[in-house]
Amino acid sequence: LHPDIEMEILSSGEVANLTNREADVAIRIVSDRKTLPLNLHGLMGPELFGGVYMSCDRLAAWRAGAPDPIRWIVVNIHGIPTWAHEGEVRTTGVPFRTPDAEAQIVAARQGIGITRLPCFVGDADPLLARVPGTDPHIYGTLWLLTQGETRKTKRVRLFTEFVSRRLAAYAPLLAGLSVSGD
Template identity: 45%
Template structure:
């Protein structure tokens, strides 16, 4: 397997089970992915995939090749991180992955400051709720909201930043309406993955009395609360900074998760990564009260 580009494409098809999904992940067109897979099959003299109605499935030969290809990928990633670590210039690309809400509702002004202070560093923000693969160098640094620190991959280097809290919020307008009723109070806006409501959020409400609205991300959830539909559990750093929202009276706040900054291998040794790590740690610390739900603009005081 001399051509690493072909191997990379093969692994993407194997993992996604689809040429289209592999094309999207690699940002290559459909025909290029098919051509590289065909080149690899010709080189090895074996068929690597069966094309089924459900997608592309590895043949026995393909499954055997996959394990070897993954070893190549790991070696390639290690080599890249070591080469990256030797580059001590405060110039060039720095790819940072973090959740969209963290970018939009908390850190964008800080990231703007970093860019102004270090204009020679090309800061690339990867904003996604899906975790990037640092081992495959999809990013140099990842900031993640971690719900259980024991779930952190052992091969990554982690630095704990700060705990994050969440509360129950409703729009100020809905709370002030003369027609405000128990029915309004009990209308929940939930994310699709929510599996029931925690006990701490149920004070003074009956979650079974009104069917909830379900959305698939926190931005839609926030928009629904702003539209006076009902109430939702939201991160304090998102909702407390929104003057249209208020915490539900007599409700509590609760621990949500912990922000961690993660790197892989020797990447953390570069000046760019060390500089960014020190900068973002200081900025997150400066947001401590907001993250804990004890911001100067307390929701109950709006």
């Protein structure tokens, strides 16, 4: 990256308003292209998939027949996915709710239960494993978005080209194709 490009990454889930110049470029997950605002210009990136994960230790205990109940771990604002009953591991009881994604990952690592994570997060974590019998599900497509004349500036153009190439290079990881079945 260029030394004069200032980067700020917002991982809170809040959307920066490009029209109000809260950012020059945004990377957004879009499930329906028709929902993109008409005033934004974008480069379509790779598809983003999520999977169901649990701690490797908890998975080993489950395979060994441990009787402990396994709960869904969800972020407060999210519920249990509609496809949650797929796979070999069955959950019991009420969901374990966390305030944010960081606590969600920690809870999964600690063996509290199973949770849905983007594949690039779950597959890269050596303490987590995909729940047997589950397939990745699509979150949406990543889009690099800019607004109006901003997209024509050299720094924005170079940045979006760079990020677009990097996202393409990581497309298999983003699609959940980075792990072999066990």
